[in-house]
Amino acid sequence: MSHTMTNCNASPTFSDPMQTERPQESRERAATDTPRRRNALWALALAAMTAFAIASVALAGEYHSNPWLLTWIPATCCVTNDCCWEVSERELRALPDDEWEVKSTGQVRKRTAWSPDGKFYRCACDYDNVDKHWVKHQGANTRCLFVPMRSAASFPRQRPAH
Numbered sequence: 001m002s003h004t005m006t007n008c009n010a011s012p013t014f015s016d017p018m019q020t021e022r023p024q025e026s027r028e029r030a031a032t033d034t035p036r037r038r039n040a041l042w043a044l045a046l047a048a049m050t051a052f053a054i055a056s057v058a059l060a061g062e063y064h065s066n067p068w069l070l071t072w073i074p075a076t077c078c079v080t081n082d083c084c085w086e087v088s089e090r091e092l093r094a095l096p097d098d099e100w101e102v103k104s105t106g107q108v109r110k111r112t113a114w115s116p117d118g119k120f121y122r123c124a125c126d127y128d129n130v131d132k133h134w135v136k137h138q139g140a141n142t143r144c145l146f147v148p149m150r151s152a153a154s155f156p157r158q159r160p161a162h
Contacts, residue, residue, distance in 0.1 A: 072116055073123065077144035081134035083125030084144070092120060092145070100145050104138045112144040121146040 064070055064082050073079040093101040098111045102122065115121055124140040127133075 069121070073121070073144070073146070074112075077112065077123040078125050078134065079123060081125055081136075083134055083136045083140070084121055084123035085136070087120045087122045089120055091122070092147070100147065102142050102145075105140075105142065107142045109142050109145050111147050113146055114149045115146040118148040120148065 064080075066085070069079050069084050073084050077084060091103055093103060095101055095108065099108050100111060101108050102124075105124075112123075121144075122142055123144040123146075124138075124142040125134045125136045126140045128135050
């Protein structure tokens, strides 16, 4: 005699206790999730636009005509006020002891540092007390000079000791 549990022609049915939703309920839930997802995307987009607007306003006051200069010229050279620019070698005259004369002003300055790209740079500006901003011009006070590294033969000989 067979046991009723072993003598069954029907296939066993397993139930998943976690999957209790009916197909109709899952369609209704998906319909309500779509607006939630859409609202979340709008909120994310709005937050991104707000952050971009704040960053744009903050950076607008820090405009620089050549931002690359900010990466290697010290702030003490007035670079943050857009007072450093590339100059021609003809605008400077090499002197002994690594000094340079700025031909437009007659100022003599020691080289501040080597230029990383092989070009000449001059940092020169004056503060305008009336308009309360820095003014870059050829006759301005030269704060820093950056010259390309060259062979020792191209520089004038050292001054004789007195």
